[in-house]
Amino acid sequence: MTRPLTFLRSLLGTAAVLLIASLVIFLLIDAAPGDPAEIMLGTSAQPDTLAALRAELGLDRPLMVRYLGWLAGVFTGDLGQSYTYGVAVRELIAERLTVTLPLTLMATVLAVVISLPLGVIAAARPGKPEDGLASLFSQIGIAVPNFWIGLLLILAFALKFKWFPPGGFPGWDAGFGPAFSALVLPSIALAIPQAAVLTRVTRAAVIEVANEDFVRTARAKGLSRNRALWRHTVPNSLLPVVTMLGLQIPFLISGAVLVENVFSLPGIGTLAYQALSQRDLIVVQNVVLLFAVIVLVVNAGTDALYARLDPRLRARK
Amino acid sequence: MTKSLAVLKGTCLAILLAGTAPVWAQDTHAVTFVQPVEPQGLDPTVSSPVAAGQVTWQNVFEGLVAIDRDGRVVPQLARDWTISEDGLTYSFHLRDDVTFQNGVPFDATTAKFTLERILGENSTNGQKANYTAISGVEAVDATTLVLTLSRRDADLLYWLGYPAAVMVEPGSADSNGTTPVGTGPFKVDEWRKGDRVLMSAWDGYWGEAPALETVTARFINDPQAQAAALQAGQVDIVGNLNAPELFAQFTDDPDFHAVAGAGEMEIVAGMNNAKPPFDDLRVRQALMMAVDRPSLVAAVSSGHGTEIGSHFSPANPFYEDLTGEFPYDPQRAKALLTEAGYPDGFSFEFKVPTRPYAQRSAEILQAFFSQIGVNANIQSSDFPATWIQDVFKDTNYDMTIVGHAEPLDIGIYARDNYYFNYDNAEFRQQMDQIAAATDETARETGYRKAQEILAHDLPALFLFSYPKLGVWKAGLDGVWENGPVPANDMTDVHWVD
Numbered sequence: 001m002t003r004p005l006t007f008l009r010s011l012l013g014t015a016a017v018l019l020i021a022s023l024v025i026f027l028l029i030d031a032a033p034g035d036p037a038e039i040m041l042g043t044s045a046q047p048d049t050l051a052a053l054r055a056e057l058g059l060d061r062p063l064m065v066r067y068l069g070w071l072a073g074v075f076t077g078d079l080g081q082s083y084t085y086g087v088a089v090r091e092l093i094a095e096r097l098t099v100t101l102p103l104t105l106m107a108t109v110l111a112v113v114i115s116l117p118l119g120v121i122a123a124a125r126p127g128k129p130e131d132g133l134a135s136l137f138s139q140i141g142i143a144v145p146n147f148w149i150g151l152l153l154i155l156a157f158a159l160k161f162k163w164f165p166p167g168g169f170p171g172w173d174a175g176f177g178p179a180f181s182a183l184v185l186p187s188i189a190l191a192i193p194q195a196a197v198l199t200r201v202t203r204a205a206v207i208e209v210a211n212e213d214f215v216r217t218a219r220a221k222g223l224s225r226n227r228a229l230w231r232h233t234v235p236n237s238l239l240p241v242v243t244m245l246g247l248q249i250p251f252l253i254s255g256a257v258l259v260e261n262v263f264s265l266p267g268i269g270t271l272a273y274q275a276l277s278q279r280d281l282i283v284v285q286n287v288v289l290l291f292a293v294i295v296l297v298v299n300a301g302t303d304a305l306y307a308r309l310d311p312r313l314r315a316r317k
Numbered sequence: 318m319t320k321s322l323a324v325l326k327g328t329c330l331a332i333l334l335a336g337t338a339p340v341w342a343q344d345t346h347a348v349t350f351v352q353p354v355e356p357q358g359l360d361p362t363v364s365s366p367v368a369a370g371q372v373t374w375q376n377v378f379e380g381l382v383a384i385d386r387d388g389r390v391v392p393q394l395a396r397d398w399t400i401s402e403d404g405l406t407y408s409f410h411l412r413d414d415v416t417f418q419n420g421v422p423f424d425a426t427t428a429k430f431t432l433e434r435i436l437g438e439n440s441t442n443g444q445k446a447n448y449t450a451i452s453g454v455e456a457v458d459a460t461t462l463v464l465t466l467s468r469r470d471a472d473l474l475y476w477l478g479y480p481a482a483v484m485v486e487p488g489s490a491d492s493n494g495t496t497p498v499g500t501g502p503f504k505v506d507e508w509r510k511g512d513r514v515l516m517s518a519w520d521g522y523w524g525e526a527p528a529l530e531t532v533t534a535r536f537i538n539d540p541q542a543q544a545a546a547l548q549a550g551q552v553d554i555v556g557n558l559n560a561p562e563l564f565a566q567f568t569d570d571p572d573f574h575a576v577a578g579a580g581e582m583e584i585v586a587g588m589n590n591a592k593p594p595f596d597d598l599r600v601r602q603a604l605m606m607a608v609d610r611p612s613l614v615a616a617v618s619s620g621h622g623t624e625i626g627s628h629f630s631p632a633n634p635f636y637e638d639l640t641g642e643f644p645y646d647p648q649r650a651k652a653l654l655t656e657a658g659y660p661d662g663f664s665f666e667f668k669v670p671t672r673p674y675a676q677r678s679a680e681i682l683q684a685f686f687s688q689i690g691v692n693a694n695i696q697s698s699d700f701p702a703t704w705i706q707d708v709f710k711d712t713n714y715d716m717t718i719v720g721h722a723e724p725l726d727i728g729i730y731a732r733d734n735y736y737f738n739y740d741n742a743e744f745r746q747q748m749d750q751i752a753a754a755t756d757e758t759a760r761e762t763g764y765r766k767a768q769e770i771l772a773h774d775l776p777a778l779f780l781f782s783y784p785k786l787g788v789w790k791a792g793l794d795g796v797w798e799n800g801p802v803p804a805n806d807m808t809d810v811h812w813v814d
Contacts, residue, residue: 032702033699033702033703033706033707034699034701034702034703034705034706035705035706038705038706038710039701039702039705040357040443041441041443042367042443043705043709044443044444044446044447044723044726045443045445045446046445046446048438048445049440049441049442049443049445052438052439052440052441053441055439056439056441083357084357084358085357085358085495085510086358086494086495087495087510092510095510095511096511151541154541154542154545158545158549159545159548159549162549165549165551166542166545166546166548166549166551167537167542167545167546167551168512168535168537168546168551169512171509171512261538261539262539262541262542263542264512264535264536264537264538264539264542264546266509266510266511266512267511270511271511274355274511277701277702278357278701279702280357
């Protein structure tokens with residue numbers, strides 16, 4: 001099969017998955033208990049007031065009409081209007097992404113920067129103190145939830161040393177410095193559990209590849225331990241690491257919800273959390289759909305990266 | 318190696334400098350207060366008024382009358398008023414020197430518009446029910462507004478002072494949710510959603526100009542984060558710190574004022590009065606006597622808050638202490654249960670909303686009930702969404718526990734289909750009498766009698782009134798200590814020295 005056709009096929013497949021995802025999201029969210037109008041009006045509202053608000057929000061229309069309306073809007077870029085904020089959902093999401101995207105990017109970079117060297121060093125010296133330390137780090141990092149790490153970071157670096165603000169986000173128009181420093185602690189809190197998992201995966205992958213025949217051959221041909229490690233073992237161990245990085249994206253997103261809450265950052269996680277608790281369903285729908293898109297795009301990206309890292313996979317297609 | 322170290326050092330230094338930059342230097346004309354829940358729009362006359370009112374009530378929007386920090390009704394945009402002998406005609410004399418922040422003058426016509434908007438068919442005012450006694454609104458001249466009532470309603474004046482009845486102007490009414498226009502001392506400059514609302518003093522204000530030039534409301538929901546923001550100097554006022562265990566660290570700190578004021582929220586464990594065994598008065602009384610309320614308060618809110626014996630909190634001017642009615646007495650409780658036919662106790666479903674005070678209280682109640690052989694199966698109920706549907710609307714529950722925050726809301730026990738499923742003709746009659754009261758003494762007597770009926774009949778277990786744990790920076794004056802209405806009124810707040 002030629003490449004453009006393969007590409008088209010995978011694109012259509014992705015579109016179909018998204019369409020099904022959108023229907024499932026819509027139905028699930030609609031079936032969740034809690035009427036948006038009731039939550040907005042509070043417990044002392046009268047039936048006629050409720051009816052008026054439901055009509056205003058378009059909640060009195062049939063289920064399928066609302067779904068198709070939403071879907072049509074998604075295609076034209078009109079994601080609808082938030083029930084609670086009364087502004088366009090597209091604007092809300094775009095605003096929040098300016099916080100969440102840099103945050104998750106910083107966390108991912110940080111996680112990779114910490115875990116790769118740590119995992120490789122641990123693998124190179126199994127059983128040695130370095131290995132023990134790396135293992136301790138990954139055990140703690142996996143066991144301790146990221147919001148708790150966040151609280152500890154606030155206690156130490158915001159309240160005790162006063163190096164960073166304890167929360168909030170001044171906005172990028174306040175300048176790069178203040179905005180960046182507001183993201184430092186949350187990105188560390190978000191990165192540590194990821195780094196812990198990646199350290200473990202890296203260590204295992206490096207050890208496995210180090211026992212392969214081609215590494216032994218390279219050593220037999222006179223390559224030093226170190227050169228064999230960096231030249232042959234590490235590059236060939238990256239595949240499982242990249243897989244894990246791709247798999248962790250959904251966890252990163254759900255982690256951001258908690259971390260943003262602890263640091264009161266106005267990111268997409270806070271938006272999702274708040275919209276869900278207030279049953280701002282239209283916002284929830286769109287945010288969840290966005291998450292689905294992100295996961296699918298990352299999966300596609302991981303596949304493409306695979307092919308680059310391992311020519312055998314390319315050949316198989 | 319040395320090069321990369323230098324780069325690393327440089328990066329660290331840059332980060333540190335960025336972090337220590339004095340972004341939050343003390344400004345004696347500015348105040349930032351914490352608002353835990355971001356409002357769903359800034360207009361307190363639509364939707365649920367609580368969160369919107371906590372940002373804009375008194376700061377941006379004002380009413381014909383206001384409720385002051387003691388919970389009393391005082392004049393505001395109305396200079397004074399007269400009520401006819403039969404209690405059915407209210408005549409307000411309005412100020413003639415008031416304009417809205419968009420330049421439109423305030424007069425009887427705008428007041429008429431505001432009230433008719435609340436009562437209109439398409440009204441989305443969540444408090445509409447409190448104003449339905451009004452049958453006619455007439456703007457006699459620019460400064461005279463006359464309300465005609467279809468029935469007496471002694472509470473009407475109070476509700477006209479509530480956030481849900483602030484005065485709005487026809488031209489800007491529909492956009493008040495995002496760009497509010499009121500008659501108050503501050504105007505909204507920007508709403509950064511998810512983060513803060515920025516307000517500044519408005520130079521066209523009719524009253525005395527506020528001492529503050531800017532007021533910022535910051536949305537921080539997590540109590541830990543609220544405390545951290547206070548300590549780091551990011552915010553100046555937390556009107557109600559929602560974690561009593563964090564409050565203690567501020568009471569000993571000379572940099573802060575920490576005041577446990579009286580709140581309007583009563584924590585009650587509502588029971589499904591239509592369902593056995595809770596339809597039996599003896600069972601309800603036994604459960605009440607199984608609870609040691611002072612211990613409950615100590616465990617749930619670090620001893621702040623006051624135990625109650627009926628529905629009103631001590632913040633209410635008509636409060637009566639009825640905690641002696643059914644004091645802690647497990648022996649008598651057990652005897653009553655036996656008398657009611659449950660010598661070995663019983664089991665029930667305890668649907669507890671996901672709110673810290675409710676979860677903690679429920680666990681302690683569970684322990685108390687087990688002492689008299691009653692087994693409470695705690696089930697968490699996602700609040701508000703699931704709880705409103707399951708408990709509040711469908712009344713599919715045995716017992717639940719909720720804080721009732723609305724002032725003067727004792728009438729909920731007289732409502733049809735309210736979640737208690739409580740039906741008491743004597744109590745309904747009592748509420749009618751209160752509405753018909755022609756003077757303040759009669760109204761007070763009525764409310765005291767109503768509290769007594771409930772204290773004896775126990776449609777819900779009356780537990781305690783939740784404290785308003787205010788914390789603000791030393792040097793700030795004028796912050797409300799008590800919370801008779803949910804508000805963050807900044808009009809009198811100023812820095813001293």
